[in-house]
Amino acid sequence: MTSNPVLEITHLDKSFGALTATKNVSFRVLPGEIHSLIGPNGAGKTTLVQQIYGALAPDRGHIHLMGRDITALSIPERVRAGIGRSFQISNVLMDFTILENAIIAEQARRGDSFRFLYPAFSDANLIAGAYQILERVGLADQAGRPAQDLAHGDRRILELALALATAPSVLLLDEPMAGTGPQDSRRMADIIDRLRGQVAILLIEHDMDVVFRLADRISVLVEGAIIATGTADEISGNDAVKAAYLGDEG
Amino acid sequence: MLGYCLDLMRLGRDGIRDNRLLWLLIAGFGLFPIFTHFADLPFWNDVAMRIMLLGMAAMGLNLVLGYGGMVSFGHAAFIGIGAYCVGISQFYGITNGWAHLLFSLVACGIAGLVIGYLALRTSGIYFIMITLAFAQMLFFLFVSLETYGGDDGMSIDRADFGVVDLYDPLRLYFLIWICLALVGLALMFIVRSRFGVTLRAIKSNESRVEAMGLVPLRFKITGYVISAVICGLAGALFASWQEYVSPDIMHWTRSGELMIIIILGGLATLAGPLLGAIVFLLLEEMLPWLLAVVAPAYAENWMILFGPILIMVVMFGRGGLVGLLDRWRAANKAGRLMP
Amino acid sequence: MTMTLILEQTFNGLQAGVTLFLVAAGLTLILGIMDFVFLAHGAQVMIGAYAAAAITSVTGNFYLGLLLAIPVTFASGYLLELLIIRHLYQRDHMEQVLATFGLILFFNELIRIGFGPAALYSDLPPSLSGFVEILPDTPYPAYRLAVILAGLVLALAIHLFVSRTRVGAMVRAGANNPAMTAALGINIKILFRLIFATGACFAGVAGMLLGPLTSVQPGMGEPLLILSLVVIIIGGIGSVRGAFIAAIIVGLVDTLGRVFLPALLRLIIDQAAADGAGPALASMLVYILMAMVLIFRPTGLFPAKGS
Numbered sequence: 012m013t014s015n016p017v018l019e020i021t022h023l024d025k026s027f028g029a030l031t032a033t034k035n036v037s038f039r040v041l042p043g044e045i046h047s048l049i050g051p052n053g054a055g056k057t058t059l060v061q062q063i064y065g066a067l068a069p070d071r072g073h074i075h076l077m078g079r080d081i082t083a084l085s086i087p088e089r090v091r092a093g094i095g096r097s098f099q100i101s102n103v104l105m106d107f108t109i110l111e112n113a114i115i116a117e118q119a120r121r122g123d124s125f126r127f128l129y130p131a132f133s134d135a136n137l138i139a140g141a142y143q144i145l146e147r148v149g150l151a152d153q154a155g156r157p158a159q160d161l162a163h164g165d166r167r168i169l170e171l172a173l174a175l176a177t178a179p180s181v182l183l184l185d186e187p188m189a190g191t192g193p194q195d196s197r198r199m200a201d202i203i204d205r206l207r208g209q210v211a212i213l214l215i216e217h218d219m220d221v222v223f224r225l226a227d228r229i230s231v232l233v234e235g236a237i238i239a240t241g242t243a244d245e246i247s248g249n250d251a252v253k254a255a256y257l258g259d260e261g
Numbered sequence: 262m263l264g265y266c267l268d269l270m271r272l273g274r275d276g277i278r279d280n281r282l283l284w285l286l287i288a289g290f291g292l293f294p295i296f297t298h299f300a301d302l303p304f305w306n307d308v309a310m311r312i313m314l315l316g317m318a319a320m321g322l323n324l325v326l327g328y329g330g331m332v333s334f335g336h337a338a339f340i341g342i343g344a345y346c347v348g349i350s351q352f353y354g355i356t357n358g359w360a361h362l363l364f365s366l367v368a369c370g371i372a373g374l375v376i377g378y379l380a381l382r383t384s385g386i387y388f389i390m391i392t393l394a395f396a397q398m399l400f401f402l403f404v405s406l407e408t409y410g411g412d413d414g415m416s417i418d419r420a421d422f423g424v425v426d427l428y429d430p431l432r433l434y435f436l437i438w439i440c441l442a443l444v445g446l447a448l449m450f451i452v453r454s455r456f457g458v459t460l461r462a463i464k465s466n467e468s469r470v471e472a473m474g475l476v477p478l479r480f481k482i483t484g485y486v487i488s489a490v491i492c493g494l495a496g497a498l499f500a501s502w503q504e505y506v507s508p509d510i511m512h513w514t515r516s517g518e519l520m521i522i523i524i525l526g527g528l529a530t531l532a533g534p535l536l537g538a539i540v541f542l543l544l545e546e547m548l549p550w551l552l553a554v555v556a557p558a559y560a561e562n563w564m565i566l567f568g569p570i571l572i573m574v575v576m577f578g579r580g581g582l583v584g585l586l587d588r589w590r591a592a593n594k595a596g597r598l599m600p
Numbered sequence: 601m602t603m604t605l606i607l608e609q610t611f612n613g614l615q616a617g618v619t620l621f622l623v624a625a626g627l628t629l630i631l632g633i634m635d636f637v638f639l640a641h642g643a644q645v646m647i648g649a650y651a652a653a654a655i656t657s658v659t660g661n662f663y664l665g666l667l668l669a670i671p672v673t674f675a676s677g678y679l680l681e682l683l684i685i686r687h688l689y690q691r692d693h694m695e696q697v698l699a700t701f702g703l704i705l706f707f708n709e710l711i712r713i714g715f716g717p718a719a720l721y722s723d724l725p726p727s728l729s730g731f732v733e734i735l736p737d738t739p740y741p742a743y744r745l746a747v748i749l750a751g752l753v754l755a756l757a758i759h760l761f762v763s764r765t766r767v768g769a770m771v772r773a774g775a776n777n778p779a780m781t782a783a784l785g786i787n788i789k790i791l792f793r794l795i796f797a798t799g800a801c802f803a804g805v806a807g808m809l810l811g812p813l814t815s816v817q818p819g820m821g822e823p824l825l826i827l828s829l830v831v832i833i834i835g836g837i838g839s840v841r842g843a844f845i846a847a848i849i850v851g852l853v854d855t856l857g858r859v860f861l862p863a864l865l866r867l868i869i870d871q872a873a874a875d876g877a878g879p880a881l882a883s884m885l886v887y888i889l890m891a892m893v894l895i896f897r898p899t900g901l902f903p904a905k906g907s
Binding site for chain 3: 332380382390406513528568
């Protein structure tokens with residue numbers, strides 16, 4: 012059993028003036044596992060994700076992807092190195108159809124977008140790759156629909172598909188279920204469940220049922236610091252976690 | 262290879278539908294001189310040449326503005342650079358037309374690269390203002406270069422293109438026409454290509470493109486350079502046609518005119534800029550005439566109608582003329598489906 | 601190159617800077633708070649200049665012209681926002697550009713119809729048409745000195761208003777974070793309208809003050825508009841303080857540059873080349889400055905938006 016982490020965060024610190032958003036955060040995401048990051052509102056989850064993704068630079072600390080230090084890399088460089096991200100607020104290409112979204116993602120993955128002659132949307136190779144992406148999440152039958160006509164739940168799934176399309180080593184899923192109803196939520200959870208073992212996943216999520224169903228391990232973030240990391244049983248039995256987060260609801 | 266050709270033939274059916282309108286218009290321009298010959302209205306050939314040149318420049322700008330979402334207010338500068346390159350080459354004794362063209366295209370490419378690199382590090386209002394400022398800078402530069410005519414401009418001889426004697430007005434017409442067709446062809450390919458699709462995706466959602474592992478700046482700069490070169494071509498040909506160039510050709514209001522043309526005809530369409538150019542120049546001809554008939558005392562002030570027309574087009578017109586045609590066609594089809 | 605010349609040109613630069621600030625102040629707020637590309641700001645300058653010139657020629661009194669023209673420009677800005685501008689806030693920038701471009705054409709033509717295409721000459725007010733000795737043996741036009749003083753007083757007034765009053769705090773909040781300001785329940789519509797009208801007013805005042813110095817003609821505002829954009833880029837969108845400092849810098853660089861750069865060049869390179877390149881380089885100086893600010897500080901020297 013390999014224990015070389017896919018994603019390793021070491022001693023990450025980030026402050027905005029007097030506000031410390033990230034306090035000496037260290038944790039690792041192991042190959043094939045679904046690692047969930049939970050914490051109360053304002054704990055600093057988004058700030059942490061932004062630093063891993065590259066949208067925000069940490070004050071101190073390092074981020075290693077597959078053993079490689081990516082702390083100084085730009086967002087596109089990190090994506091090509093293997094970080095995939097789905098956004099909390101759907102970030103798909105609204106002016107294109109689902110298939111076109113997937114084609115563009117596929118084209119980006121292949122790395123040769125600077126072609127000027129051949130029509131991209133007629134490229135058989137790209138189309139085949141795009142359908143593979145869509146089939147993986149069950150959107151293939153809606154391929155021709157414009158992204159802006161999609162229902163919220165489907166759009167969240169497209170969001171996930173586009174993150175997957177970059178063939179990442181680790182997927183940052185930022186509240187993938189945000190705003191979805193119970194049915195779509197279940198669909199999404201099924202898709203994520205099926206990804207277990209194929210790609211490492213860092214899942215930021217509020218819904219505790221989803222977390223306990225899906226997560227192999229959980230890290231708890233409170234006021235910018237990780238107070239516990241462990242399996243679902245370990246976390247739910249942890250007193251500090253219960254006090255800080257699962258609440259004094261008793 | 263066969264597959265590729267078959268795909269090319271399918272081009273008319275995928276994504277952007279206004280291919281056919283573009284080639285219809287271009288064909289129309291090609292046949293136009295026959296009409297003017299028989300109707301004995303050679304003056305209109307001149308108008309048509311102006312329209313083609315304006316349309317060409319507008320098509321160049323449309324690549325970054327309509328398809329790329331970059332509101333560049335400085336593209337008249339590239340038209341000016343293209344035109345001045347012809348004049349300056351002649352000033353130093355170079356008479357070969359091909360050399361002029363090469364000089365114009367290369368100069369505009371470099372200018373596009375420099376200005377694009379500096380300006381595209383910003384976006385939104387900043388970008389608009391910066392491109393405007395750079396265009397004004399070049400305007401003032403040429404105004405103060407007394408050697409090349411300064412404010413008064415310089416006169417230009419129609420160049421020697423070897424095979425083509427440009428003093429034959431019909432030859433110049435068809436040179437312009439061929440260039441227009443080539444630009445149209447190039448844009449048709451570019452807009453559908455992987456590059457063009459990426460540029461359009463950046464307009465739609467830049468952060469998503471970044472999340473796919475692409476660097477948006479590289480695509481934007483490339484698009485900017487291509488559009489600058491197209492405008493430079495239009496400028497070089499314009500200098501030959503007008504036999505004169507002055508800094509006015511790159512005044513910032515000219516960039517405004519290009520934008521008006523694009524929005525009139527339809528953003529992000531291939532035929533839009535050309536259609537817009539036709540309407541724009543016809544308006545320019547007709548409004549003074551209209552005012553002379555309706556209110557002769559104010560005939561000189563026909564521009565006062567133009568402002569409100571523009572404001573109304575912005576507030577009420579969606580998709581420009583191409584959008585209008587699309588909706589009309591769609592309505593017609595719907596009508597026919599109903600018994 | 602005497603001390604007198606340097607001093608004189610420095611004061612000219614200050615005068616140019618101060619009038620430029622009056623134009624840029626309103627525009628930077630419109631750009632920063634409403635995210636609205638208001639190209640027709642130059643038209644406000646023109647309206648102010650014409651209003652003052654017209655009233656002055658009717659009443660025979662320059663000061664009366666100034667005083668009465670102020671409400672005219674305020675009203676023109678107010679009405680413009682009410683009737684047209686507020687419908688365009690939601691539109692994308694290109695549409696705003698085109699609509700305001702149309703406004704420029706309209707206003708220029710309107711003035712041409714009303715006052716003719718030729719330039720109007722407005723005289724210096726008799727009380728200020730003399731010279732003042734700013735230093736012994738250094739006479740300087742009294743009117744220009746008055747413009748500098750008036751501009752500085754107005755700048756101080758604006759600064760106090762923005763930093764000390766409640767409305768000023770709303771304006772600063774709006775510049776720093778427009779969405780949040782609206783969410784706080786502040787009546788954005790009225791705030792926008794007042795900012796617009798006040799900006800128009802200041803631009804109009806700039807036009808009124810410049811009237812006797814330059815010619816009053818259709819389209820006189822556009823060069824000032826573009827220069828204000830440069831000022832705003834250098835100073836930072838939404839920042840009145842940035843606009844002031846940048847305006848003074850631009851005014852000084854432009855004025856002193858045009859006068860002294862050709863001479864300076866002649867020291868370095870030969871006469872002929874200097875005479876050719878000098879004026880060209882001088883006219884581009886301000887833009888080169890802008891480009892450099894862009895390279896090192898893309899958001900300007902004093903950006904208003906929070907980090």
